[in-house]
Amino acid sequence: MAMNKAKTGVLLVNLGTPDSTETSDVRKYLREFLMDPRVIDIPFLSRWMLINFIIAPFRAPKSAHEYRKLWTDRGSPLLFHTVDLREKLTEKLDPKKYVVSIGMRYQSPSIESGLEELRKEKVGKIIVLPLFPQYASASTGSVIDKVMEIAQGWQIIPEFSFISNFLDHPQFIAAWAERGNALIKERDYDKILFSYHGLPERQILKGSVGGYCQLGACCNKYGPSNTYCYRAQCFETTRLIAAEMGIPEEKTVNCFQSRLGKDPWVKPYTDEVITELAAQGVKKVLAFSPAFVADCLETTVEVAGEYRDKFLEAGGEEWDLVPSLNSENIWVECVKDLVESRA
Numbered sequence: 001m002a003m004n005k006a007k008t009g010v011l012l013v014n015l016g017t018p019d020s021t022e023t024s025d026v027r028k029y030l031r032e033f034l035m036d037p038r039v040i041d042i043p044f045l046s047r048w049m050l051i052n053f054i055i056a057p058f059r060a061p062k063s064a065h066e067y068r069k070l071w072t073d074r075g076s077p078l079l080f081h082t083v084d085l086r087e088k089l090t091e092k093l094d095p096k097k098y099v100v101s102i103g104m105r106y107q108s109p110s111i112e113s114g115l116e117e118l119r120k121e122k123v124g125k126i127i128v129l130p131l132f133p134q135y136a137s138a139s140t141g142s143v144i145d146k147v148m149e150i151a152q153g154w155q156i157i158p159e160f161s162f163i164s165n166f167l168d169h170p171q172f173i174a175a176w177a178e179r180g181n182a183l184i185k186e187r188d189y190d191k192i193l194f195s196y197h198g199l200p201e202r203q204i205l206k207g208s209v210g211g212y213c214q215l216g217a218c219c220n221k222y223g224p225s226n227t228y229c230y231r232a233q234c235f236e237t238t239r240l241i242a243a244e245m246g247i248p249e250e251k252t253v254n255c256f257q258s259r260l261g262k263d264p265w266v267k268p269y270t271d272e273v274i275t276e277l278a279a280q281g282v283k284k285v286l287a288f289s290p291a292f293v294a295d296c297l298e299t300t301v302e303v304a305g306e307y308r309d310k311f312l313e314a315g316g317e318e319w320d321l322v323p324s325l326n327s328e329n330i331w332v333e334c335v336k337d338l339v340e341s342r343a
């Protein structure tokens with residue numbers, strides 16, 4: 001007689017977002033987010049002073065203003081696209097074999113509540129998918145850290161599988177190419193710009209065991225020696241999307257956005273690249289933001305708003321952002337494959 005096998009739980013985790021655009025909620029979110037030592041990796045007391053004397057009083061009201069530009073009837077896009085992704089993935093997976101929940105690394109719904117939903121279903125195995133294509137300690141690493149911290153308190157720890165990155169998954173690449181091609185069909189662009197979330201350089205160097213990454217030309221090749229170098233992962237994603245779309249490499253440009261503070265972050269910086277492109281006479285830019293799988297503050301407000309304004313003010317004429325993967329069918333298929341290949 002065939003044995004009934006326990007279901008596999010799938011936990012989809014995204015970064016998280018404030019509960020509302022009230023400054024108090026944004027402050028609460030920023031406090032939790034930026035007190036994470038993997039995000040701001042400086043000594044506790046310095047981090048605490050930075051959050052309480054600078055971020056909470058000055059940054060929170062500014063960020064709340066930005067979040068108001070992003071907010072929709074369904075709240076924050078980052079959250080509702082993750083809810084939709086869960087729903088569509090659940091429809092595609094065999095209900096006898098899988099149960100899917102979601103968790104946000106910061107604020108709600110929490111990772112803890114997502115794991116509890118799975119435990120109630122008595123799952124035999126948990127696959128954790130941090131929704132960050134390229135591994136970074138500040139994103140994927142922090143999610144894994146939190147899940148392990150929670151599981152420490154359990155009597156029974158089931159089998160876990162953590163998906164650390166998917167920057168080169170063929171369906172992830174095809175999904176971006178499909179989104180980009182829809183715009184390229186309409187219009188000719190001079191440059192295709194890929195803007196990734198930035199990181200302090202020291203975070204990459206700290207992970208560079210044996211000094212394999214020098215933040216230079218070494219990141220232009222991706223392979224077994226630098227699997228987790230964030231910069232190399234980003235460059236590889238660009239190369240693969242460009243190849244899938246038939247775009248020559250010299251038409252592409254990589255850059256890193258959203259730097260915070262005075263320490264050096266990974267280069268080149270998106271705002272500086274924009275000024276240089278405009279000065280070179282580039283008029284039409286198509287921008288991709290493939291460090292995010294859902295539209296969020298960083299894409300809709302920063303890339304499609306702030307950076308667009310900057311480019312147009314500097315003499316550019318056209319700046320379009322490729323919408324994120326959100327809960328597009330081809331992306332749901334990719335997530336299904338990521339999950340089934342770990343089951």
Ligand SMILES: C=CC1=C(C)c2cc3[nH]c(cc4nc(cc5[nH]c(cc1n2)c(C)c5CCC(=O)O)C(CCC(=O)O)=C4C)c(C)c3C=C
Binds near residue numbers: 015063078138139
């Ligand atoms: C030291 C600061 C930060 C690091 C390091 C960092 C890494 C990092 N972040 C994401 C993804 C997202 N970040 C988002 C917003 C955001 N990020 C930071 C700071 C750091 N991020 C701040 C302060 C904010 C809040 C907004 C602001 O005040 O400017 C978001 C958007 C969330 C939303 O609600 O829409 C995402 C997503 C990754 C993947 C990453 C490491 C690679």
Ligand SMILES: [Fe+2]
Binds near residue numbers: 197258
């Ligand atoms: Fe961030």
Ligand SMILES: [Fe+2]
Binds near residue numbers: 216218232
């Ligand atoms: Fe590198």
